[in-house]
Structures are given as C-alpha cells and as structure tokens.
Amino acid sequence: MNLVFSFPGHEKLAANIAKKMGYNLGDVIVRNFPDGESYVKINSDVSNQNIILVCNLNNSNSKAMALMFFSSLVRELGAKSLGLIAPYLGYMRQDKRFQEGEAITSNIFAKFLSSQVDWLITIDPHLHRHKSMKEIYTIPCQVLHAIDIITLWIKEHIQSPVLIGPDQESEQWVKGIAQKTNAPYIILKKFRKDDSNVEESIPHIEEFKNHTPILVDDIISTARTMIETVKVLQNAKMKSPVCIGIHAVFVHGAYQDLLKTHVELVATCNTIPHISNKIDITPLLVEALSKSEYS
C-alpha cells in the first residue's frame, strides 16, 4: 500500500495526489524547536508501506535536516520504501566551481538526497551544465516538464501572445511553448553582474507591438531577471507583459518588486506554494505516478 505524507506547505497537493491515486494520507508533524532544531513525529503506521513524501526543496537548508530525520524514522518504523516528490528541487544552480575553492553544491546535495530516498520525481529542475539527473543522482529520478500545462494556461488566458525568454537557458521552455501555441518567440541576452544584478538586451521587437508579451522562466528568485526584461519591453513600448515562472522562489520582497513594475499578471506553477500560483501541477504528477512502477 502507498502512504503519502506532506511536509508543511504541500498538504493540499499531497491530499489531491492521494485522492486521485487512491493512496492513504499519512500524518506527520514537522516543526522547529525554539532553537531552530528540527522536530519530526510520524502519527501513522508506516510498517510495510511504500511511503511517498511530498516536499518542495526551496529554502532547503532546514528541510534537508527534517527530511533526513523523516527518512531514518520511516525506515526504523518498518517502511518498505521511501520516494520523494520534490516539485521544486533546490541546490541545482551552483552546478560548477565558478571560483576556485567553491563547493559544487548541486553534486553534494544530490549525493545527500540519493542516500536518503529510493526514488525522486521532480519538475523542471535547473539542468543547465548538468545535462541529466543521472550525472549527479544515483537513485532513479523522473523529471517532469511543465511546458504542456503552461501552454494550456496560455491558450486559455492570453490572446495573441509573443513568448519572451530572458536568457539562453529559458529557450528550452520558451521555444517549446511557442511551437505548441503557434506564437512567435524572442530570446534576450542576459548578463548577470552578481547575485542580484542583471542586464538585459533585446533584438528588434517592433513587429510584435500588438502582441501580449509573455515572459517565461524556470525560476523567479530575486526577480531581477524578470524585472530587467520588463524594463526592456517597456522601453520598447510593448504592452504590459505577463510573467510566467515555473518555480516561485521569490526571495526578500522580490514578488512586490516585480509587481511594482506594473506587469499585467504574474502566474506561477504551484511547485512552490505562493500567492502567484495559477497553474496547477497536480495532473502532471498524477499522470507520472499512474505510469510509474511506484504506483
């Protein structure tokens, strides 16, 4: 039997998955002690069960400890297996030693997670310099893509879109969505000066003045990439854009900063619970689970 648990934040997603897949829902308490240390208590019988944990891994520093405790605990209590659904997988962006002496945290985190769970399902992880999860993960990993559900959302909500990618890395999503929506697309050139400063430049865009610009990126974190892209579009006198992000990481008031640029709308997938979530990933996960050997 499969038993689905959720770490704080993804209760609704876990409940939807359990309902659609006919799994039971597990009960776990995860919280921090006043000194910041993690507390984990499982209130369900996990013996001989296949456990599925739904936990997005943004802000993963404290979650990683709780996950380690959860993993140890379910095994101690006799669970058969433990799989992780991490709709957003953290620690994927430091995938190279940019400067001498830096830790390549994508690799180290992958090694850690591979030692904690038996399989992993995630959505559009930031695979850039790593071409596949196999390069760094030693457990079976299933990578799902949000392209189709984003395409559907655009078709239902936006007329006459022009897809805009803020940088070369975004082309994989932007091009795919543009093809599926029969819309034109443009990829900008991005120059990142440091963690919170980026510069954008745009090729000629005049012919798309009557279109609604749809910015698409995998992650919106400081939102600098989106904000600089919005500014470039505004300077080019384009219509107010719709900003779509797969993962709403949004640090330090970044969401408010983005709204202040007077964008038409910010729409994200619910891989990370956030007020901007408008595109539901449940069908994607349910379809993947239905086809997988873990179901």
Ligand code: R5P
């Ligand atoms: C870059 O590698 C990613 O695809 C995103 O463009 C980036 O993570 C966005 O970050 P920020 O919101 O901090 O500009």
